[in-house]
Amino acid sequence: MKSGLSYIIGDEDSTMYSLQTHAAGPPGSLPLTDEMLLHAPSGDLFGLSQNVGMGWQADRLNGKQVLILSTQGGLRAEDGTPVALGYHTGHWEVGLLTKEAALEIRALGGIPFAGYVSDPCDGRTQGTTGMFDSLPYRNDAAIVYRRLIRSLPTRNGVIGVATCDKGLPAMMIALAAMHELPCVIVPGGVTLPPTHGEDAAKVQTIGARYAQDQITLQEAADMGCRACATPGGGCQFLGTAGTAQVVAEALGMALPHSALAPSGQPIWLNIARQSARAVHWMTMNGIAMKHILSDASIENAMIVHAAFGGSTNLLLHIPAIAHAAKLRIPDVADWNRVNRSVPRLVSVLPNGPEHHPTVRVFMAGGVPEVMLHLRKLGLLDESVNTAGGDKLSAVLDWWEQSERRFEMKKRLLELDNVQADQVIMSPDQAKRRGLTSTVTFPMGNLAPEGSVIKSTAIDPSVVGADGVYRHTGTVKVFTTERAAVKAIKDGGIAAGDIMALIGRGPSGTGMEETYQLTSALKVLPFGKHVTLITDARFSGVSTGACIGHVGPEGLSGGPIGKLCDGDIVEIEIDLNRLEGTIHFVGIAESRVSPEEGARILAKRTAHPAMAADPQLPDDTRLWAALQAASGGTWRGSIYDVDRILEVLNAGQQVLRQSHPTEAKE
Numbered sequence: 001m002k003s004g005l006s007y008i009i010g011d012e013d014s015t016m017y018s019l020q021t022h023a024a025g026p027p028g029s030l031p032l033t034d035e036m037l038l039h040a041p042s043g044d045l046f047g048l049s050q051n052v053g054m055g056w057q058a059d060r061l062n063g064k065q066v067l068i069l070s071t072q073g074g075l076r077a078e079d080g081t082p083v084a085l086g087y088h089t090g091h092w093e094v095g096l097l098t099k100e101a102a103l104e105i106r107a108l109g110g111i112p113f114a115g116y117v118s119d120p121c122d123g124r125t126q127g128t129t130g131m132f133d134s135l136p137y138r139n140d141a142a143i144v145y146r147r148l149i150r151s152l153p154t155r156n157g158v159i160g161v162a163t164c165d166k167g168l169p170a171m172m173i174a175l176a177a178m179h180e181l182p183c184v185i186v187p188g189g190v191t192l193p194p195t196h197g198e199d200a201a202k203v204q205t206i207g208a209r210y211a212q213d214q215i216t217l218q219e220a221a222d223m224g225c226r227a228c229a230t231p232g233g234g235c236q237f238l239g240t241a242g243t244a245q246v247v248a249e250a251l252g253m254a255l256p257h258s259a260l261a262p263s264g265q266p267i268w269l270n271i272a273r274q275s276a277r278a279v280h281w282m283t284m285n286g287i288a289m290k291h292i293l294s295d296a297s298i299e300n301a302m303i304v305h306a307a308f309g310g311s312t313n314l315l316l317h318i319p320a321i322a323h324a325a326k327l328r329i330p331d332v333a334d335w336n337r338v339n340r341s342v343p344r345l346v347s348v349l350p351n352g353p354e355h356h357p358t359v360r361v362f363m364a365g366g367v368p369e370v371m372l373h374l375r376k377l378g379l380l381d382e383s384v385n386t387a388g389g390d391k392l393s394a395v396l397d398w399w400e401q402s403e404r405r406f407e408m409k410k411r412l413l414e415l416d417n418v419q420a421d422q423v424i425m426s427p428d429q430a431k432r433r434g435l436t437s438t439v440t441f442p443m444g445n446l447a448p449e450g451s452v453i454k455s456t457a458i459d460p461s462v463v464g465a466d467g468v469y470r471h472t473g474t475v476k477v478f479t480t481e482r483a484a485v486k487a488i489k490d491g492g493i494a495a496g497d498i499m500a501l502i503g504r505g506p507s508g509t510g511m512e513e514t515y516q517l518t519s520a521l522k523v524l525p526f527g528k529h530v531t532l533i534t535d536a537r538f539s540g541v542s543t544g545a546c547i548g549h550v551g552p553e554g555l556s557g558g559p560i561g562k563l564c565d566g567d568i569v570e571i572e573i574d575l576n577r578l579e580g581t582i583h584f585v586g587i588a589e590s591r592v593s594p595e596e597g598a599r600i601l602a603k604r605t606a607h608p609a610m611a612a613d614p615q616l617p618d619d620t621r622l623w624a625a626l627q628a629a630s631g632g633t634w635r636g637s638i639y640d641v642d643r644i645l646e647v648l649n650a651g652q653q654v655l656r657q658s659h660p661t662e663a664k665e
Contacts, residue, residue, distance in 0.1 A: 025053075026052040026053065026055070026058065027058070028052070028057070028058030028059060029058060030045075030048045030049070030052070030058055030061065031048075031058065031059070031061050031062055032045070032048075041153075043153065044153070044154060047154060048061055051111070056111065060109075060111070061111070063109045063110040063111045064109075064110045064111070064156040064157070064280075064283055065110065065111045065112075065113060065152070065154050065155045065156055066105050066110050066111070066112055066113070066155065066156060066157045066158070066159060066276070066279055066280075066283075067112075067113045067114075067115065067148070067149060067152050067155040067157070067158045067159070068098050068101050068102060068105075068112055068113065068114045068115075068158075068159045068161065069114075069115050069116070069117070069145055069148060069149070069158065069159070069160050069161070069171065069174075070091075070094050070095070070097070070098050070114070070115075070116055070160070070161035070162065071090070071091040071094060071116070071117065071118055071119045071161070071162045071163060071164070071167035071168070071171070071188070072086075072091055072094050072095045072098065072116045072118060072161075073086030073087050073088070073091035073092065073118035073119070074086025074087075074091070074092050076092070076093075076095065080231065086118065087118065087119065087120055087121045087124060088120075088121035088123065088124060088164060089191050089228050089230075089231055089232050089233055089234075089263075090119075090121070090163035090164035090167070090188055090232070090233060090234045090235075090241060091118060091119060091162075091163060091164065091167065091188065092231055092232045093188075093231060093232025093233070093263050093264050094161050094162070094163060094188045094232070096232075096264070096269060096272075097161045097186050097188065097268070097269065097271075097272040098114055098161055098272070100269045100270075100272035100273050100276075101159050101161070101186065101272040101273065101275060101276040102114065102276075103273070104272070104273040104276035104277060105276050105279075105280070108276070108277070108280050110156075110280065113152060113155065115148045117141050117144050117145060117148070117167075117170075118167075119137065119141065119162075119164060119165075119166050119167030119170070120133065120134060120137055120166065121164065121165075122134055122164075122165045122166070122240070122513055122515075122539065123200065123204060123235070123515075126204065126513070126515050126516050126539075127481060127482070127485065127516045129613075129615045131509065131510070131512040131513060132509050132510040132512060132613065132615070132616055132617060132620050133510065133617065133619070133620060134165075134166060134510065134512070134513060135166070135316070135506075135510055135511050135513075135537075135623075135637060136510050136619065136620045136623035136624075137166050137170070138166045138169050138170045138173070138317075138320075138637075139170075139173075139623060139627070139637070139638075139639060140170075140619075140623075141166065141167065141170035141171075141174075142170040142171075142173040142174045142177075142324070145160070145170060145171060145174035145175075146174045146177055146178075149174065149178060149181070155181070156181075156182070156283050157181060157182040157183065157184075157279040157280075157282065157283050158175060158178060158181055158182075158183045158184075158279075159183070159184050159185075159186060159275055159276065159279055160172070160174070160175050160183065160184070160185050160186065161185075161186040161188060161272070162185070162186075162187070162188055163187065163188025163189065163233065163234045163241060163245070163263075164188070164234050164240075164241040164244075165239070165240040165241050165244070165313070165540070168185075168187070168188070168241065168244040168245065168248065169244055169316075169317040169320070169321075171185060172185060172244070172247075172248055172251070172253060172317070172321050173317075173320050173321055173324045174324070175253065175289060176253075176289060176293055176321045176322075176324040176325040177324040177325065178288075178289050179288060179289055179290040179325070179326070180288050180289075180290065181288055181289060182279050182282030182283050182287055182288055182289075183253070183279070183288075183289050183387075184253065184254065184255070184275045184278045184279050184282075184387045185248040185253045185254040185275075185387075186254065186258065186271060186272050186275045187245035187248055187249070187254055187258050187259045187260070187261070187271075188232070188233060188234065188245075188263065189232070189233040189234070189245075189260065189261040189262060189263035189264075189268045190233040190234050190235070190236060190242065190260050190261070190262060190263060190357075190358045190359055190362070191228050191229065191230045191231075191232060191233035191234065191235065191236060191263060192229045192230045192233075192236070192262060192357070192359060193229055193236045193357045193359075194226040194227065194229040195229070196226070197222075197223050197226040197227060197229075198223045198226075198227055199227065199235070199236045199237060199349060199357060200227045200228060200235040200236055200237070201235065201236075201237045201239070201349060201350055201519070201541040202519075202523070203223055203224055203227035204515065204516075204519055205519045205520060205522070205523045206220040206223065206224055207220075207489075208485075208488065208489060208516075208519070208520035208523060208524065209523055209524075211489040212489075212524055214523070230262075230263060230264060231263075231264070232263035232264050233262065233263030233264070234358075235358075235541070236349060236357040236358055236359070237348070237349035237350050237357070237358065237540075237541045238308060238309065238310060238311070238346070238348045238349060238350070238351070238358055238361070238540070238541075239311050239350070239539055239540030239541040240311040240313040240314070240539065240540035241540070242259075242260055242310075242311075242358045242540070243305065243308065243310035243311040243313070243314050243540055244311075244314065244317065245258075245259035245260055246259045246260070246304060246305070246308050246310060246366075246367055247301045247304070247305060247310070247314055247317070247318065249366075249367040250297075250300055250301040250303075250304035250305070250367055250371075251292075251293065251297050251298070251300070251301045251321070252292045252293070252297050252300075252384055252385060252386035252387055252388075252392065253289075253292065253293070253387055254275075254387060255271060255274055255275055255278060255387055255388050256367070256368050256386070256388045256395050256398070256399060257362075257365070257366050257367065257368055257399065257404065258271045258274075258275070259362070259366055259367050260358045260359065260361055260362040260366055261362055262359050262362065275387075278387050278388065278389060281389050282387070282389075287385065289325070290325075291385050292384070292385045292386065292387060293321075293325040293327065294327065294384060295322075295327050295328050296381035296383070296384050297381075297384045298318065298321070298322045298325075298327055298328075298330060299330075299334075299338070299381065300380055300381055300384060300392070301318055302318060302330060302334065302335065302338045303338055303342050303374060303379050303380060304367060304370060304371065304374070305318070305338075305438070306338050306339050306342035306344065306437060306438050306439075307342050307343065307344060307345045307346065307370050307373070307374055308344070308345075308346045308348075308370065308438075309344045309346060309348070309351045309435075309438045309454075309456050309457075310438065310540070311539075311540025311541075312439055312452050312453075312454055312537070312538060312540070312542075312548065312549070313513075313537065313538075313539075313540050314540075315335060315439075315452060315549070315636075316537075316633060316636050316637055317636065318330065318636070319634075319635055319636030319638070320636035320637065320638045322636075323635070323636060323638045323640065324638075329635055329636065331634070332441050332450050332634060335439065335441065336441055336578065339437045339438055339439055339440075339578050340437065340577075340578050341379065342374070342379060342437065343377075343427045343430055343431065343435065343437065344430060344435045344436060344437055344438055344456055345370055345373055345374075345424060345425050345426070345427065345430050345435070346361060346370060346423065346424055346425075347422065347423055347424075347425065347433070347435070348360070348361050348423065349541070350457065350541045350542070350543050351454075351456055351457050351543070353433055353434065353435070354422060354423075356418070356422075356423050360412060360416060360418060360423050361423055361424065362408070363408045363409070363411060363412035363415075363420070364408070364409065364412060364418075364420035364421075364422075364423035364424045365399075365405055365408060365409065365420060365424055368395065368396060368399035368405075369399070369405070369420070369424045370424055371392075371396055371399075372396060372399065372400060373424075373425075373426055373427060375396055377427060380392065382396065408420075434460070435456070436455065436456045436467075436575045436576070437455075437456060437575075437578055438454060438455070438456050439452055439453065439454055439455060439456070439578075440452070440453050440455040440573055440574070440575070440578045440579065440580045441453075441578075441580065442547060442571070442573060442580030442581055442582045443580070443581060443582070444581040444582040444583040444594065445559060445583050445584055445594050445595075445597050445598035445601060446533070446550065446559050446560050446563070446569065446582045446583060446584050446601075447547075447550045447551060447559075447560070447582050448551075448552070448558075448559070449551030449552055449558075449634065450549070450551055450634065451533070451547050451548065451549050451550040451551065451582060452547070452548060452549045453545070453546060453547045453548070453573060453580065454538075454542065454543070454546070455469070455573050455575050455578065455580070456575070457542070457543035457544060458543075458544060458545050458573065458575070459528035459543075459544065459545075461528065462528050462529060462545070463575060466576075467574060467575045467576040467577075468572060468573065468574045468575070468576075469545060469571070469572070469573040469575065470571070470572050471498065471531045471545065471570075471571045472568065472569070472570045472571070472585070473496050473497060473498040473531065473568070473569065474496075474497065474498065474566060474567070474568060474588070475497075475498045475499075475500050475563055475564070475565065475566065475567040475568070475569050476492070476493065476497055476498070476499055476500070476565055477500045477502060477563050477564060477565050477567075477607060478499065478500065478501050478502070479501075479502060479503050479504075479607065479609045479610050479611070480504075480613070481501065481504065481512065481514055481516060481517065481536075484499060484501050484514075484517055485516050485517060485520065487499075488517070488520045488521070488524070489520075493526075493530060494526060494530075495526040495529035495530065496529055496530070497530050497531075498530070498531045498532075498533065498569050498571070499517070499530060499531070499532045499533070500532075500533050500534070500560065500563045500569075501514065501517070501532065501533075501534040501535075501536060502534070502535060502554040502560050502561050502563060502607060502610055503535070503553075503554040503555050503561060503607070503610035503611065503612070504534055504535060504536035504554075505535035505536060505550075505551075505553025505554065505555065505556070505558075505633070506553060506623075506624040506627060506628065506632070506633065506637065507553060507555040507556060507612055507621075507624045507628070508535075508536075508553070508554070508555050508610075508611075508612050508613055508616070509536065509612075509613050509616060509620075510616065510620040510623065510624065511535075511536055511537050511633065511637070512536050512537070513536070513537055513538060513539050514532075514534060514536050514537070514538060514539075514548075515538065515539035515541065515542055517532060517546075518532065518538055518539065518542035518543065518544055518546045519539075519541075519542070521544050521546070522542075522543050522544055527544065528544060528545075530544075530545070531545040531546075531547070531569075531571055532544070532545070532546045532547065533547045533548075533550060533560065533569070533571075533582060534546075534547070534548050534550060534560075535548075535549070535550045535551070535552075535553040535554050535558060535560055535561075536548060537549055537633075545571075545573070547571070547582060549633055549634075550582075551632065551633065551634060552632075554606065554607070554610055555606075555610065555611075555612060556628070557606075559584070559598070559601040559602075561606045561607055561610050562601050562604040562605070562606055562607060563584065563607065564607065566587055566588065567584055567586075567587055568584070568585050568586055568587060568588060568591065569582065569583065569584055569585065570582075570583045570585045570594075571583075581594070583597055584597040584598075584600070584601055585597050586600070626639050626644055627639065629643055629644045629647040630643050630644060631643065
């Protein structure tokens, strides 16, 4: 047997000794001027040397520089086959968008630069310790993107290419902070559903269904193989990835009709070229992010989010974008107001009532089509600027008469035999179909700071004739997701139960996403009769009576962390009024009022098994502390530097007072 070193070194090829120790260097001369040599920073001058060193022609060095940042992951061969896999399909093909944008910048006489910060996959990390890094990654990536932008001081504009759950919000946060720069988001699009098979949401339930004898081993294997029917783009449902694309366009950061385009197809590639022209136009006309993002554009994004029935995770991301742009951060009252005034108009996975994949939403007209309906209702501020080169009013005027609008709808009917208004409905049609508004924010003695439920996704069969979901039941408490999933698979959960997953907020797990639980409850026959409450969060594709973001979190003293097996919890969610309550009301032998329940909880100690996960990384512990000092999840899990410094300074003062000897030393 060969030794380790012999195996590693292998048989050496003599050609590797063909070496050289110097080279002629690039031809030509740098386009330097007397002014540049006397006054330009040395970094600017050396940057020109680097540019020609990488092969850029010396006589083309004076073009405007545009930085293209993307979430590209994996390594594709020229024919598209994998050399090294990425984390997910969402970033697998976005390098093609980067290339198209770069070619257009070159054609316009500019100089494209490209940088990459790949992103994780929430689907891949479901039920694993990888989920502990999911939400914290967003802040870290935004920091790196901003550092990369600032590290190219000569850039004149930035294009951000991103697709999925955390990479796209991170990109939007980073670009929103570039107040003085022209910036455009290029959404990475969506993957197609299989012609025969299941979408990427339902296929994530094959384990739960197999455990309940609903499918065979072979069926699970076959469906799992085909779920991602094309190699690029975000998932086929309107989860966090799809909703983030919609929000980017609604904010005016992305071009009209760019969200949810089918990855890899000509129209998708053309969006990248158009986006490059948009940055060029903005540069020529002095338009920067501070001219596009405003309190009004944030409000528009919230309105479009409600009309689409988007992911509850955007309640974390839109506030963070507003903070980065130095705008007012929307609060629970704002979300409540918007959701009460905006009808849901889009029928799409996972909300329905017809579960159309996201590509059909794109072909039915996407964001601008929805905005046309919202415009008629007088809900939008059309005076805002957009990356489309005009105010929103002009963009919607163009879309209403555009050839593209009519051709997309025509192709949808030809390809899928689906009318566009079956996917994107008028308010009257949506009302007749029973589409209810998106989210409700239950309060109560278990959630004094609030909580959130995608109330539109509660199974209609368990909602009363008056539009109210009511559930009073016995609590079964879990302190780990693994234990909760095991209980579902092993028959430990039955109809009528209330599951409480506690201690899984920011301090416990980095606020893990618990789609394993919500998806299992969705597909199991008794699942619609079970309510889940947690201080963690849910996937954007989650459905059912699932209440998350419960605040304060259990590990910060929140009353949810004091629940015990056998407690009685009373839940009411009014789908029409968008009001809800979540109360501890005693135990079976002794029912009490919500007020008395609050007093009982206040006297209790925390659940003895609740603790931060032992595998929680230090990176996430630091993130949890910083976002808590900044206002927590209801302010978007941001880093508010001023508030963090205030907390640190106050803490240092206390330490100096309590340890005066150490302070003198």
